[in-house]
Amino acid sequence: MENFVYYKPQTLKECVSLLEEHPDAALLNGGTDLIIQMREGLRIPTDIIDIKNIPDLQGIKVGPDEIFIGGAVTMSQVYDHPELSKLFPYLCDAARSVGSIQIRNRATIAGNLVNASPLADTATPLLCLEAVIHTYGPNGTREIPLNEFFVFVRKTLLEPNEVVTGISFKPDALDKAVFTKLSRRNEVDLSTVCCSVGRKGGEYRIAFGSVAPTPLRLLDVEAYLKDKELTDDVRREAAEIARGTVSPISDVRASKEYRLDMVANILEDALAILQKEG
């Protein structure tokens, strides 16, 4: 690992000016992706800007119109939050499925999204919740819908000098949802395939990870399912459409063929749970 200069700004403003001054700087939030990338030489930042204690990035706000998760909120803060775990168990399940306890005490939801891995575990429930990314940069604040945020593998709409200040979504975005993660080992593993399936009235929202260059919504399947009763045949047909919509690759974790089968099986089973539990 190369040497770097370490900064610890106290405000977002200070943070953004540091970013402007140091074009090869990296933001350190949880650090669970950054440190690994630095160790492997994939990123060689000249400066590290530690944002994890900036007051504006802290806290979870549960309001009547909006849930807001601060940019420095960790995975374990999410699933340990009494209201979030009651209202959004599938989001908490996703957060709990990331890494180990030690990692989850450091890793942040914002970092998970900004890292833009195709298999980001917390991306699929947030896509179903139609979450919005809040940013702060030299030109002020922006709000970016999560389903537009991911551009490609490890590429997002975030500008170089911007910071994610938080993630928000509507409290009533979904009536119910199910998170499923398939991995080689149950604990401390990356997703082979991960998925969230949610229902709002007669509409369904379906998002998958590790089946395309970015986590993605399966809009064709959602359109097919709209206002339909979830019979065995409907679920099977939805699974078949899903199989045709995604484009997984083969890698050391699984083959493309297995992932395609798992997309179909997981979706079919998740829909069955929604159907059964109403």
Added chain:
Amino acid sequence: MSTEFVGKSVKRVDGVKKVTGSLKYVDDLKMSKMYYTAIKRSPYPHAKILSINLEKAKELKGVKDIITGDLFTKRGGLYLQDKNFLAVGKVRYRGEAVVAVAAITEEIAHKAVSLIEVEYEEMPAVTNAVEGMKPGAPLVHPDLGEYKVAPVFFPVPGTNISNHYRLRKGNVDEAFEKADHVVENKFYIPHIQHTPIENHVAIAQAEIDGTIQIWASCQSPFAVRQAISHDFDIPMNKVRVMSPAVGGGFGSKGGTTLEGILVPLAQRNPGHPIKLTYSREDEFQNAYVRQGLHATIKTGIMNDGNIIAVQNEFIWDGGAYNEYGVNIAKAAGYASSGPYDIENVWTDSYCVYTNHPVGGPYRGFGMGEMHFGIEQNMDILAEKVGISPVEIRRINGMRPGGVTGTGEVVEVAGLQECLEIVAERLKVEEKEAPSAPHKLRGKGIASGWKAPSMPNTAASSAIIKLNEDGTAHLMVSAQDIGQGSDTIMTQIAAEVLSISPDKITIRTGDTDHTPYEWQTVASRITYSAGRATYEAAMDAKNQLIELAQIKLGVYGRDLELKDGFIVAKYHPEKRVSIASLAIGLVFDDGSAVHGPIIGRGAFIPPNIRDADKETGLGDHPVAFWTYGVQGVDLEVDTRTGKVDILRVISCFDVGKVMNPQLLEGQVEGAIMQSLGTALFEELMLKDGKVLNPSFVDYKIPTSEDMPEMEIYFVENPEETGPFGARGVAEPAMVPAAPATANAIFDATGIRMYTMPMTAERIYEALKQKGVSK
């Protein structure tokens, strides 16, 4: 015999230091004037080294020395001298060490490595052992015929075969003619890694008089000394190897590993300790790996379930250097019948050079790999003749008086007792319901056996020094690599001397100060070092009794040691304390005799003889056999192919349970390691490249994966072992993997011929069978 400390769950003597983190491992050692090493490694599996340009690296500030292989061309190796610590002339695997840099910081050393330019000419590579055996395959070691080799191994010059082990008992061809059924099955077991929690690390320092001091995380300080002495022509009194603590080995720190890279750097920079710590990526690619195995097993069975012949072909993918791996082919060869009494046995076990990472010792030493085939084969045969998996093992399983594949008559064999206990506890023939409609439940059992895979002369020694206050120091060179040997040795000494374990301090791992031990491998430490410790304690005890009989006027035969005293059995009021005799016996007139009491113990397993070179037959080729059975109850998810292990039952004949708590823990660990190989672990190799050199994509089980485990033992004593004990560390990881495969078959009707049995592989098979869609 009633015992006070042996057989009791004495707390680990190293426990507090390990749990609190206060124990200093080699990587914790910081010394003044230390240089740090980094290694330039080969990017090709097989290539000629054309040129090495060190100029830019040498100019880097902080770089102190750089060495290449052509400076030290003498080959070494434990059984077959085929290895240099740095590549000479060509590289034979991707990751082979080519250049070593010493610098004032690790960062500078790594930076220097990136500045070294090596020009290679790629050569055709051997990336499959079966292909590598064929005539015309590229030769990994064209000079094999010139290499020095121990006389019990059989390299085939002009080929990639580094050892061709043969076993020929009876007449298999005739037996196959006679058999009611003949079946042949093929199995493949991939390379895996040991993944000890502590990476390999060593420090070497040269003194002005030429003495080399080495601190290494190693299982076998004396094996390291032997290798360094040989390879660098240094007399043994000028090589000191210390292994202060080892954070897990599982075989990967057996023999010699990275120490030899450091010795020349130390010699060229006297006074500077030279340190090298492997990264986790190094561990996966550049430390020993468990060899791959291609196994073909052909068996002849009669309708009554009696197996009359077996013919095995084992082809071991030994990797680039087979100095240690040749013995895995041998060990598997002489154990190739499995724990069964079979009249006709024919085995060819080949260790084959490939351009893969270097194979070496791994817990089980060939048994885990081989039994994955043997034990599934048993179930296949049982089904063929319509008997149960338990019954076929009852019929063919070893019993006292049975005969092994090499023709040895076995006197002690607890296999049948283990089988009945596991069958009963697992309720193996009772179908139980799965937890959900899309799951299938099944049970399977497997047997296993193993002998210590060591030279006939593998010896141990121990010294016990009594202190003036009646406490003692015990010195052995058995290394506690997590298995608990420090505690077991202490218990043995405590038992014989009748002083409590907390009054004995054990010191290990310093070739200048602790006595000879061949290696901490082969499940031989409780047996062999334990026996030496027993002898040392008996020697000290005899000296005490000799003095006490003078002091007490009681004949030695009527004296015993009790709670720190030598006591007259029939007149317990007559007694003298160990403390008062520790430095000698003092008479009433003030004069004294004898001097300090030092007990000496030595052990070499008795009467182990070489087998016949042509046939492999031998009446006593190993110290003992350890037998056991494990059973697995599991579920398979037909939607994903995932296996959930519900319960594992284990029973081994250990001769004597020395410490119930430690032994149970050791067996549980062994089961988890076995399940890891069964379900997750594979070093994925493509064109000689390891595709998953990290824990991100090489998965071992976590505590969450632990099933309910029931651990049982039977105790048929091993007469040459201390208190009747025999080894179990490795045998205990043998059966769980094939038992898992047999349980998967029981659940699904699919046979898995390859490890690991990943969810994807099982799902694929279920789909082909029409169970999953």
